[in-house]
Amino acid sequence: MLEWMPYGSRKKKHPISRLLRPEKLDPIRNRTRSLGEDILIDMKKAGTHAIIQARMGSTRLPGKVLLPFVGEHTFLEWVVDRLRTSSVLDNVIVATTTNPLDDAIEALCVRRGYEYFRGSEEDVLNRYLEAAQKFGSQLIVRAISDNPLVD
Secondary structure, three states, X not given: OOOOOOOOOOOOOOOOHHHOOHHHEEOOOOEEOOHHHHHHHHHHHOOEEEEEEOOOOOOOOOOHHHOEEEOXXXXXXXXXXXXXXXXXXXXXXXXXXXXXXXXXXXXXHHHHOOEEEEXXXXXXXXXXXXXXXXXXXOEEEEEEOOOOOOO
């Protein structure tokens, strides 16, 4: 087991010891938490939101996000429902555009009770930023609606 050693200690330091601090001790397990556990704990404390970019205007396959994927689920529904099973996400938001083609995405979100935001079609980064500001996101998990293999 690694031991925390403050800077300036004359003992030989393990390379990872600088990442471990006394406040990281887990009193229940009487051991130091791993870095992965710290990240999960921090994500649970903050407003961690998944923002899914979705639009109907694909050039190669228009409307693909609303095509059937599994059973009666569309690609978008599958991605939203999978992300909702995450234990570290506080919210899942669909970010679509103000293009009239994307009214169908808004209708799906309203029908299924999904949080959504409509913003710029050209500026995806600004769409994310505005969605994050609207919903008070502190940490953002970026997801896309046409990649249903989210785990």
